[in-house]
Amino acid sequence: MRKSKALLFEMSRPGRQGYSLPSLDVPEKPLDELLPKKAQRNEPLGLPELSENEIIRHYTELSTRNFGVDTGFYPLGSCTMKYNPKVNEDVAVLPGFAFMHPCQPLETVQGALELLYNMEQGLKELTAMDRFTLQPAAGAHGELTGLMVIQAYHRHRGDHKRNKVLIPLSAHGTNPATVSMAGYEVVQIPSDDRGLVDLEALKEAVDETTAALMLTNPSTLGLFEEEIIPMAKAVHEAGGLLYYDGANLNAIMGYARPGDMGFDVVHLNIHKTFSTPHGGGGPGGGPVGVKERLIPFLPVPLVDKKKNQYYLDYDLPESIGKVHSFYGNFGVAVKAYTYMCMMGAEGLKQASTDAVINANYLMSLLKKTYLLPYDRICKHEFVLSARPQMKKGAGAGDIAKALLDRGFHPPTVYFPLIVEEALMVEPTDTEAKETLDAFAEVMGQIAKDIDQDAEKVAHGPYNTVVGRLDEVRAARNPVMRWEKKVD
Amino acid sequence: MKYNIVDGVKYTRKHEWARREGDTAVVGLSDYAQDKLGEIVFVELPDIGAEIEAGKGSAVIESVKAVADLYAPVDGTVVEVNEELLDQPELINSDPYGDGWVYKVEVKDESQLDALMDKPAYEKFVVEEDEK
Numbered sequence: 001m002r003k004s005k006a007l008l009f010e011m012s013r014p015g016r017q018g019y020s021l022p023s024l025d026v027p028e029k030p031l032d033e034l035l036p037k038k039a040q041r042n043e044p045l046g047l048p049e050l051s052e053n054e055i056i057r058h059y060t061e062l063s064t065r066n067f068g069v070d071t072g073f074y075p076l077g078s079c080t081m082k083y084n085p086k087v088n089e090d091v092a093v094l095p096g097f098a099f100m101h102p103c104q105p106l107e108t109v110q111g112a113l114e115l116l117y118n119m120e121q122g123l124k125e126l127t128a129m130d131r132f133t134l135q136p137a138a139g140a141h142g143e144l145t146g147l148m149v150i151q152a153y154h155r156h157r158g159d160h161k162r163n164k165v166l167i168p169l170s171a172h173g174t175n176p177a178t179v180s181m182a183g184y185e186v187v188q189i190p191s192d193d194r195g196l197v198d199l200e201a202l203k204e205a206v207d208e209t210t211a212a213l214m215l216t217n218p219s220t221l222g223l224f225e226e227e228i229i230p231m232a233k234a235v236h237e238a239g240g241l242l243y244y245d246g247a248n249l250n251a252i253m254g255y256a257r258p259g260d261m262g263f264d265v266v267h268l269n270i271h272k273t274f275s276t277p278h279g280g281g282g283p284g285g286g287p288v289g290v291k292e293r294l295i296p297f298l299p300v301p302l303v304d305k306k307k308n309q310y311y312l313d314y315d316l317p318e319s320i321g322k323v324h325s326f327y328g329n330f331g332v333a334v335k336a337y338t339y340m341c342m343m344g345a346e347g348l349k350q351a352s353t354d355a356v357i358n359a360n361y362l363m364s365l366l367k368k369t370y371l372l373p374y375d376r377i378c379k380h381e382f383v384l385s386a387r388p389q390m391k392k393g394a395g396a397g398d399i400a401k402a403l404l405d406r407g408f409h410p411p412t413v414y415f416p417l418i419v420e421e422a423l424m425v426e427p428t429d430t431e432a433k434e435t436l437d438a439f440a441e442v443m444g445q446i447a448k449d450i451d452q453d454a455e456k457v458a459h460g461p462y463n464t465v466v467g468r469l470d471e472v473r474a475a476r477n478p479v480m481r482w483e484k485k486v487d
Numbered sequence: 488m489k490y491n492i493v494d495g496v497k498y499t500r501k502h503e504w505a506r507r508e509g510d511t512a513v514v515g516l517s518d519y520a521q522d523k524l525g526e527i528v529f530v531e532l533p534d535i536g537a538e539i540e541a542g543k544g545s546a547v548i549e550s551v552k553a554v555a556d557l558y559a560p561v562d563g564t565v566v567e568v569n570e571e572l573l574d575q576p577e578l579i580n581s582d583p584y585g586d587g588w589v590y591k592v593e594v595k596d597e598s599q600l601d602a603l604m605d606k607p608a609y610e611k612f613v614v615e616e617d618e619k
Contacts (some may be wrong), residue, residue: 397552414552420523471551475528476576 004345005466006066008058009482012048032398036123046484065465067409073435074409075362077424078172078416079382080250080272081409087342088275089334092202097334102326116303116327118286119337126348127249128259129289133299135328138249142267143178143214143285145299148267148320149290150212151182152297156318162211162240168197170219172245172415184211191418195221195374203234210240217261218248220416220424221374222359222381232262241265241294249273250429251356251380254349262289274336283329285336299323341387354429355380358436363429365440369447373419381426383419389447393454401468402446405461408439469476488618491518491585492610497560497603500612504584505560505600508591511567513589514560514601516548516579519613524550527576532568533590538565539563541599546589548579561599569590 030171050058052293065272068074074081088255092098100109120132147165155161161346165179168189176186187205192198206213217225225231232242242256244266250273258266270285272277278284280384300319303310312327343351356379363382367375368484370384386396394402400410400423450457459468496504502520505512521527531547539545544556545565568590572578579587594600604612 417553472526472528472577475549475551 003358004133005163007482008048008050008055010411010485011050011054014049015207016049016051018050018052018117021355027126041162048388057131071418072407072409073427073431073439075411075425075427075439076409077222077383077412077426078247078414079278080247080269080380080426080428081278082250082272082275082428083430084275084277084335085339085342088375089340091338092214092331092334100260100330102330105201105308110310110368113303113312114200114329114439115337116330116333117310118331119340120303123268123287123289124339126253126257127244127268128257129266129291130410131295131298131302132287132289133302133323133328134287134333135283135299135322135324136267136286136288137324138284139267139269139272139286140174141323142269143174143243143245144181145286145288145320145323146243146265146267146290147178147182147184147212147214148323149294149297150243150286151184152240152318153294154211156297159239161209165211165243166205166213166235166240168215168219168289168419170197170216170221171193171214171323172216172220172247173415175214175216175245179214189213194376195219195223195418196225196227197231199230199234200226202231204257206234206240208239208335209234210238212241212243212265214243214245216245216248216265216476217258218251218379220248221419222251222378222426223376224249224379225253228261236262241360247272248380251352253352254345255352259289259291264294270332274304275339276332276335285329285332301327303327351429352380354428358427359425361433362425362436362440366425366443369444370423380428381424383416384423386421386423389450389454390421392450394457397424398460399423399443399446399450399460400459402444402449403462405463406442406445488610488613490511490522490613491584492606492613493605496584497600497605498559498609498612499560499603501558503560505559505603506584508601509596510580510593512561512563512594512610513591514557515546515590516557516583516608519616520555521556521580521583521587524548524555525552526550526557527579530576530579530589531571532572533565535565537565539592549576558594560603561592562595563592564595565590566593592596 024122069081069083096111100112111280116134123132136145163185164187164188165184166187167179169191179186189202189205190198217228219225221252235242239266242262244263246266246268249268255275266289267286276285296316299322300316301314304311304313354442359378359380359382363378366384370386371388373385386399389395396413400413403410414422414423416422417464461467496506498504498517501519503514505514527548527550529549533539533545539559541550541557541562542550542557545559548555548557555618
């Protein structure tokens with residue numbers, strides 16, 4: 001296979017062409033008559049000159065370097081690279097959905113509104129919330145929307161002294177970022193030695209300045225916060241609200257509901273729990289659900305039904321306004337709704353079961369060779385520490401590179417921060433036992449390699465298109481675009 | 488001891504150090520902290536004149552592994568920052584107690600500085616952290 005690293009510009013040869021333009025079928029005029037001098041280019045555009053097959057080979061070869069869940073195991077903890085069933089795509093490209101215009105009269109898009117309405121009913125049932133907005137474009141966007149709703153609620157009550165949001169140490173990195181973005185101050189709550197939120201520390205931290213507690217349950221350690229009921233009580237008694245970061249709902253869906261635990265606001269990452277493609281900067285979805293008393297503050301419009309007709313309700317005078325153009329990323333909602341319908345209630349519960357069983361099975365295999373700092377039954381993910389390996393000379397980052405060498409996508413490394421040399425593994429619900437066994441075997445082999453020759457592992461990978469990249473130089477001195485060398 | 492823990496500075500439990508210089512204290516990251524963070528690629532310095540509060544974030548240190556807050560060891564006003572770090576953040580890795588200093592703060596309450604750990608206490612603390 002051709003493994004060229006050359007850019008199209010570097011492959012360019014003067015005069016080579018991939019396309020012949022037909023002769024003009026209109027009378028040719030001098031350029032000066034068509035464009036004023038100042039609008040004309042002084043030098044050629046400098047596009048690369050190549051033949052068609054060179055271009056095709058270049059891009060086809062690049063496409064083979066992609067690694068996705070369609071090509072292999074992708075156990076990226078916290079990010080949940082869940083398999084995307086292809087039926088989701090089939091439904092999303094149905095002409096009635098794909099070619100719809102957002103400004104069409106409502107009576108011509110009843111089916112689309114019905115889908116949004118039904119999806120909201122499904123999400124309400126799964127989370128025990130009273131209403132949802134499907135507008136936010138991703139999880140972090142959902143977080144900001146949720147906090148803005150909380151802010152609007154407190155302000156509406158004339159309560160202006162609540163300027164702090166409590167976040168456990170094990171939280172997702174987006175949580176503190178969202179809090180700052182919303183204009184609140186972050187108060188960190190430490191973890192206890194079980195890796196759970198320290199309830200006593202939380203009780204001490206809540207007061208009349210607490211706007212909310214933001215919590216992921218299960219946490220980023222893959223552990224269920226067992227004391228959620230007393231935690232919710234402490235926050236509510238102080239007048240604060242509970243925000244549920246739904247990133248890890250895929251571990252408890254069908255078993256437990258955030259609304260029953262006392263949460264007032266939730267966001268869901270539908271790429272994580274409902275099998276839509278991971279955004280990666282593209283369209284995603286982060287629906288936000290709230291309890292009754294917060295409904296008036298949700299973004300407009302909400303989809304509602306009157307006399308069997310679906311319509312868009314803009315009549316929310318206390319609304320925080322719109323958070324996305326039109327109605328959010330509709331195509332993503334179609335995919336998530338398809339998944340919910342294909343799975344059914346029992347199927348969704350089964351997905352949680354499988355995610356948890358897979359994670360516990362893999363954890364039991366890997367804790368033989370790696371340190372497991374919080375050795376308890378986990379939910380959908382678990383966090384190992386490569387600290388013993390690091391002492392020998394190769395750490396979590398080096399293990400990640402060694403996995404690339406053997407055809408696996410590495411787990412998340414160096415997160416969460418409360419575990420040193422963290423390797424955060426999430427196998428997801430759809431992987432077969434054989435895949436998990438193969439991954440564990442390779443991880444075991446890498447640990448052996450480190451025992452024998454850590455130095456070698458610390459300089460990998462060796463079989464990938466490019467070897468060890470200089471991450472420090474890339475961060476300090478990034479070269480973001482090709483520039484023509486001037487002779 | 489794997490880490491260089493020097494005399495003449497005081498240490499926090501978050502691995503910052505502070506060295507008294509008249510009415511001010513010079514602040515930086517300990518050798519242990521720079522080792523755990525790995526190669527540092529970016530430093531966000533406080534503004535001169537900024538009021539900092541003990542235990543609160545006062546500068547941001549970004550390495551290839553993580554982004555970490557540098558927590559202020561004492562209350563005070565920032566009077567000088569190490570601008571060399573903007574171009575050469577790696578000075579924190581190569582010389583954490585010298586050229587890798589981060590900022591200088593006018594100390595409000597001397598007793599806060601006195602309450603920090605000295606070399607033997609910090610050595611003991613680091614050994615415990617490392618064995619955890």
